[in-house]
Amino acid sequence: MNIFSEIYGTYFRITAKLLEKELTDEKTVRDTVMREGFKDTLLFLPQKLIPGSESTGLFKRTEDGKLQRITKNAPVKLLTGLQKSWLKAKLADPRIRLFMYEDVISALNEKLGNNTPLYREEQFRYTDRFADSDDYHDEEYISHFRTALKAVKRRSIVYIDFISGHGNHMRGIFVLLKLEYSPKNDKFRAYCYLLRNGRIKSSGIINIGRITEITDTGRVFRTPVSIDDYFQSRKCSEPAVIRVTTERNGVERFMMEFAAYEKHTVRDTQTGEYTVELWYDEQDETEVLIRLLSFGPVIEIMGPAHLREQARQRIRKQYEYIKNSDMNSTLEES
Numbered sequence: 001m002n003i004f005s006e007i008y009g010t011y012f013r014i015t016a017k018l019l020e021k022e023l024t025d026e027k028t029v030r031d032t033v034m035r036e037g038f039k040d041t042l043l044f045l046p047q048k049l050i051p052g053s054e055s056t057g058l059f060k061r062t063e064d065g066k067l068q069r070i071t072k073n074a075p076v077k078l079l080t081g082l083q084k085s086w087l088k089a090k091l092a093d094p095r096i097r098l099f100m101y102e103d104v105i106s107a108l109n110e111k112l113g114n115n116t117p118l119y120r121e122e123q124f125r126y127t128d129r130f131a132d133s134d135d136y137h138d139e140e141y142i143s144h145f146r147t148a149l150k151a152v153k154r155r156s157i158v159y160i161d162f163i164s165g166h167g168n169h170m171r172g173i174f175v176l177l178k179l180e181y182s183p184k185n186d187k188f189r190a191y192c193y194l195l196r197n198g199r200i201k202s203s204g205i206i207n208i209g210r211i212t213e214i215t216d217t218g219r220v221f222r223t224p225v226s227i228d229d230y231f232q233s234r235k236c237s238e239p240a241v242i243r244v245t246t247e248r249n250g251v252e253r254f255m256m257e258f259a260a261y262e263k264h265t266v267r268d269t270q271t272g273e274y275t276v277e278l279w280y281d282e283q284d285e286t287e288v289l290i291r292l293l294s295f296g297p298v299i300e301i302m303g304p305a306h307l308r309e310q311a312r313q314r315i316r317k318q319y320e321y322i323k324n325s326d327m328n329s330t331l332e333e334s
Helices: 010-018 026-036 045-049 081-091 094-098 102-112 139-154 227-234 247-257 282-293 305-333
Strands: 059-061 067-069 156-163 169-182 187-196 199-207 211-220 240-244 262-267 274-279 299-303
Touching (some): 010 026, 010 045, 081 102, 139 156, 139 169, 139 187, 187 227, 240 282, 247 274, 282 305, 299 305
Antiparallel strands (some): 059 067, 156 169, 156 211, 240 274, 240 299, 262 274
């Protein structure tokens, strides 16, 4: 069952936004589509909105060349009971407080009334997630996250004091490019550049939970930076080569799991199996390996050799752990 209809998708949201005003123009249509849509949306959506042979008829052209909506009123977004229950569940997620203040959350909960949450967090059991999740209830953590989020949006230069993954005390001046949530770690992290004398010195990743102090310097990094160039500079020198079988919808699940990664895929027409070359950030190698191992016998890590060896060692440790656990259980029963 789909909780949200396609009418709440990007294309419909753009159209509804343009229909909010009785009059608009072609430039506003194209600018809105470019700003709010996907990269390829500009290729076809404006033609559907601007009067012409491909138009859906939502706008008509006035004598002075403006675009006038054909509806009397702006679109109204209605929510079903199921959708309200879903939203009520999302508002109970502690991570929502990183993006919304308590008064806003309270106001939204009041509007949703007595709708029962669609699910509760305690109903989920995660089997492939690290236990040391970020503390989303900690006020200091929330403050650090919001400062980092503002820095990403404004491209502000910030001073950060933090503890590295090796336990070292680090500090420096950074420009933050992107915040990302890791489902496997249940942590937020920031992709950043370390600055020296106002110039980029190196790239890195800082976990928000490891930050002890973050301060906006009041300066903005004016040099154009590209997140694509950032990831290109950190990409592994040799891709992981994965054989993916068709068992248990393995191909579909694999492609969905690694949708955000750069890949080169070749299909064996006789067996239906795929060989995938997967590029990733070298610093994320452990997380990538854990995600690969979660597929079990559906996949095989063909290379590189060091990644295959790491997988072998992890599987052996798991086997030894299960074997010892079963032995201890048998001794206790006897």
